[in-house]
Amino acid sequence: MKYLNNLLLCLLAGVTFNAYAQAPALKRVDPAFWWAGMKNSKLQVLLYGDNIATATVSVKYPGLVLKKVNKVENTNYLFVDFDIAAAKPGKFDIALTFPNGSKASYAYELKQRNTTNKKLMGVTNKDLIYLIMPDRFSNGDPSNDKVSGMRDQSLSRDSLYTRHGGDIKGVINHLDYLKDLGVTAIWMTPEIENDMKNASYHGYAATDFYKIDPRYGTNDLYKTYVDECHSRGLKVIKDVVPNHCGSEAWFMNDLPFKDWVHQWPKYQQTTYKDQPAMDPYRNDMDWKLQVDGWFVPTMPDMNESNPFVAAYLTQNYIWWIEYAGLDGFRIDTFPYNDLQFMANWMDAVHLEYPQFSIFGEALVNSVVSQAFYTGGATINQKFDTKLSGVTDVAIKEGIYESLNGHFGWMSGVSKLYDVLSQDFIYKDPSKNVIFMDNHDMSRYFSMVGQNFDKYKSGLSILLTTRGIPQVYYGVEILMKNFSNPDGWVREDFQGGWAEDKHNKFTTEGRTASENEAFTFFKTLANYRKNSDALQNGKLMHYVPENGIYVYFRYTNNQTVMVIVNSNDTPQILETGRFNDRLLGFTKAKNVLSGESLNQLNKIKLSATTTVVLELGK
Known part of the structure; x- marks a missing residue:
């Protein structure tokens, strides 16, 4: 009765009333805000809400261009494309109008970019x-x-x-x-x-x-x-x-597309093999399993x-x-x-x-x-990943072999030497x-x-x-x-x-x-x-002899000599074959012990040790 009374009052007052004109809730907006002045002027905003695809989308903001409203398989999603090239920082409404006349809006903001972010330091070999x-x-x-x-x-x-x-x-x-x-x-x-x-x-x-x-x-x-x-x-x-x-x-639980993640007739896990990516003899299904298979059942693979x-x-x-x-x-x-x-x-x-x-x-x-996975297409990949560097497992294994391995052509410190000698294969191994x-x-x-x-x-x-x-x-x-x-x-x-x-x-x-x-x-x-x-120096190393590996890091301002003794007994290193890098230096300081060396012709080495020496004149 109360509802009927209110409806009658509205009609008498000339007000249009629709009992079903409540707008669906807008459950999510990604990204929730963005920044003006980006070099890429394209912005795609995901809108999520019950049956939101029935809405008409409109915006009014100087310089902002609504390029396209993308309706997808799931009617609970809209993907809205904007061009923000001429838009200044500020706020505007993304307005939604539904077929029943109800309306909803989201207050979107294009923020001012943080100028300090332009000074990003980057992470380097320093x-x-x-x-x-x-x-x-x-x-x-x-x-x-x-x-x-x-x-x-x-x-x-x-x-x-x-x-x-x-x-x-x-x-x-x-x-x-x-x-x-x-x-x-x-x-x-x-x-x-x-x-x-x-x-x-x-x-x-x-x-x-x-x-x-x-x-x-x-x-x-x-x-x-x-x-x-x-x-x-x-x-x-x-x-x-x-x-x-x-x-x-x-x-x-409510995917925008069936193929938002990779779907299989039954669960398919990745093979955890990297070889199909580069294998000239691969079966294409092995490649598909590598990149499209799920990592584990609780980690769906993004498409x-x-x-x-x-x-x-x-x-x-x-x-x-x-x-x-x-x-x-x-x-x-x-x-x-x-x-x-x-x-x-x-x-x-x-x-x-x-x-x-x-x-x-x-x-x-x-x-x-x-x-293969680093940038530069340096080994006939016919494809450039653009990736600066990788986690270097080969160096890790080389160091472990130097510490735990045995003497031999390809073991002990020779393994580490061998790994580093292949650095020509990278665009920039320092990364x-x-x-x-x-x-x-x-x-x-x-x-x-x-x-x-x-x-x-x-x-x-x-x-x-x-x-x-x-x-x-x-x-x-x-x-x-x-x-x-x-x-x-x-x-x-x-x-x-x-x-x-x-x-x-x-x-x-x-x-x-x-x-x-x-x-x-x-x-x-x-x-x-x-x-x-x-931090900045070049690397020069020498073929290991008798379980001892020597390398130098050097610039015009500083030279550091590193000596790896993998033997479990003390050794004396005669340095004559390193004269091209030792030329002009007559002394050194042990970086870790603080000990001074007043001659470099013969250097005493403790068992199982790496000596780091800063050379001096």
Whole structure:
């Protein structure tokens, strides 16, 4: 009766009333805002809401051109194409009018670009990257350890696969520690939302590409983290995963297209083989399985050949660079991506940020395989990935062979020499990221049998040879364990939680051996940070003899001589065959011990050691 009375009043007043004229809710807009002045003037905005495709879209804003409204398979989506070339910063409404006369609108903003973002530093061979799993590093804000409504409510530091509570605030709290250590760049495993039921801590199953996981913090806090890093001269690398998403991603239960992710008649997993990409004798189905197969059942494979998916992903990563002021990307599972998409994506990023650094994870089994995925088409690929560098597994294996191997033509230090002698195959090998371990691998200290001499020797090579060195959190305090299961190599950094009995971030909280390792690492890392030769120098090395490998890093201003003695006995190195690089030098300083050498004809070497000498006249 009340409804009828109200209807009668409206009719008498000459007002049109429609009981069903309520506009559908606009559930999502991606990206939620953008920036004026981008070199690429195209912007594609995803609109999501119940039956939104029935709406007519209109905008009124000076300089803004509505190019096309794309209706797709699912009527809950619209993809709206704009040209923003002539548009100035400001706000405007994206107006929706539905067939029943109802209306809805979204207040969109083209922001002013941050001029400081034009000074992005990029990550180069001058840097030392420190890899952190934020859930396992430090808990700076216990209030976000559990977030109501999220699928994974686990919280137990006694379990390998539950969440432990580390967060972005915890990393911010220890930036001074990292700077003092000699680190110049930080790479965190993905910080974006992973609203998965299990093992959500690792970050590689994104459920919202535009949102920091609330158990780590907020988008604003992430931006603060980048600003805090930059204020200390630390660069920030974001770990990105274009290849796949999480099975609980916001769009997975209501896909815009059937082929938004790769679909198969029954579940098909990737082969985890990189060879089909380059194999001249391949079966095409093997290639399709490599790039279109799902990584695991909980990680659907994104269809990067779909132009709407390609635009969505490309804009997302550019959005994060501009929003937060990032310095570089690490691309997860690079060989499993659509390589044409990746090349186009690389071009789009560098159009806006020419100095921005990108390296890809390519855990492959040879120098040739690594080179195939790097830019320049240097080995008859007939295709250019545009990728600057890869994670250099070949160097890692060469260093391990130098430490743990035996003498022989292709073993011991000869293996490392052999790997580096193949650098001609790359466009620029200095952009490869060299490392000894990461969150998926057995920890370095365990891999050298917890032998402290080998530990020091290998890190001395890592921090003095070519490339961009990367270390995994805790290497400086001898964190150890093997990756079976992975959780063992993802333990907490003690001292990052208020209840920890020992604070390994402090001298007092570390054991004597941990302090010795810390001092060693800090000394060499900070020397590298200030060394012209190690940051900018050319590399010259010599054929190893009798288990001893010698190389030089040099510029016009500085020469550093590195001697690797892989023998388990002391040796005396006669230096006559290195006269072309020693010419004019009469003395040296041991970078790590501080010892002075007043003659260079014969150099005494301890067993299982790498000596780093700065030469003098």
